[in-house]
Amino acid sequence: xxxxxxxxxKIKGTPEEVYRALTNPFTIELWSGEPAVMSLEPDSEFxxxxxxxxxxxxxxxxxxxxxxxxxxxxxxxxxVVTIKLYEEKGGTQLHVVHDGIPDEAYENxxxxxxxxxxxxxxxxxxx
Numbered sequence: 001x002x003x004x005x006x007x008x009x010k011i012k013g014t015p016e017e018v019y020r021a022l023t024n025p026f027t028i029e030l031w032s033g034e035p036a037v038m039s040l041e042p043d044s045e046f047x048x049x050x051x052x053x054x055x056x057x058x059x060x061x062x063x064x065x066x067x068x069x070x071x072x073x074x075x076x077x078x079x080v081v082t083i084k085l086y087e088e089k090g091g092t093q094l095h096v097v098h099d100g101i102p103d104e105a106y107e108n109x110x111x112x113x114x115x116x117x118x119x120x121x122x123x124x125x126x127x
Contacts, residue, residue: 005096
C-alpha cells in the first residue's frame with residue numbers, strides 16, 4: 001500500500017524564476033545548501049540533497065511543470081512527483097503531488113517536503 005502527498009506553497013518569484021530554481025543544478029545548490037545533479041533532458045537521472053533524493057526526470061513543460069520518478073530502495077511501485085507552477089499576483093503558486101510513497105516512508109517524506117524542499121525554496125526567494 002502506498003500514500004500520496006499534496007502540498008501547496010506560494011513563492012515570491014516569477015514562474016520562470018521558480019522553474020529555474022527547480023531545474024538548474026547550481027540554483028538548486030543555492031537554496032538547498034547541498035550538491036545536486038539535474039538535467040532538463042527527459043529520461044535523465046537526477047540527484048538532490050547530496051544524493052538523499054535520486055530518480056529519473058520524466059518530462060518538463062518549461063516554466064509550468066516538471067514530472068519525476070523518485071527511487072525508494074527495495075520498492076517496486078513507482079513513486080511519481082509532479083510539480084506545477086501557476087502565476088499569481090506577487091509570485092507563483094507551487095503545487096506538489098507525490099504519489100506512490102511507501103507507507104513506512106510517508107511521515108519522513110512529508111516532513112522532508114516541507115522543511116528541506118518547500119521551506120528552503122521559499123526562504124531562498126524571500127532572502
